[in-house]
Amino acid sequence: MSRIGRMPIAIPAGVDVKLDGHVITVKGAKETLTREIHPNMNVTVENGEILVTRPNDDKQNRALHGLTRSLIHNMVVGVTEGFKKELEVQGVGYRVQKQGKDLVMNLGYSHPVTMTEIDGITIECPSANKITISGPDKQKVGQFAAEIREKRPPEPYKGKGIRYANEYVRRKEGKTGAKKK
Known part of the structure; x- marks a missing residue:
């Protein structure tokens, strides 16, 4: 399991996260960022955290797991701190x-x-x-x-x-x- 990919992303106060299929939108104090994520990755928002999971241990899915989590984390940090x-x-x-x-x-x-x-x-x-x-x-x-x-x-x-x-x-x-x- 990806060490980076399995870490949950905490959603700070004032940040709004929306999932629309495979498009994630993060809205914060500074700006709104939108990114399309790979269809193999499963992203869920629950209990003030964003979780990224993968369907199986294929090589491509393992590679995408940590990447997807890092991209979403960078979006959250970008709209709060920049x-x-x-x-x-x-x-x-x-x-x-x-x-x-x-x-x-x-x-x-x-x-x-x-x-x-x-x-x-x-x-x-x-x-x-x-x-x-x-x-x-x-x-x-x-x-x-x-x-x-x-x-x-x-x-x-x-x-x-x-x-x-x-x-x-x-x-x-x-x-x-x-x-x-």
Whole structure:
């Protein structure tokens, strides 16, 4: 039995969970999230808890059991607390700023790189070298953070680029001087 899949998900106060066939809707203070779950998984709401069960021990059902439970748990956490990713920009002359709903980044290219906020995502720039992405959907927050990081990933020689706040960039030693004959 899946250790993660068999754990019940507690429904906090102020969160409303509705099951409509294989579509689960979680409504909370921040937002409403909807997700279609795999038809093999059985989801029940009873006694203020959400339980995910599987019909048998087929390989696919075992794999889906923990996944389904984690996805539903992330929905409950997302509508109550939300998710947040923090990015740091390092490099001389590299800076970011928010202009309306756009994030404008100067990353050493000949032009500024602009990214627009998508639905359900909030971008904040507390300083010229920090970006905070937040929202109720864990997948959207992580994907948007990865797309921003992709614009200038950290390089191993000087460490310049965009990195996650807790990311360690392994540094490499540069070239040694060429020998003269």
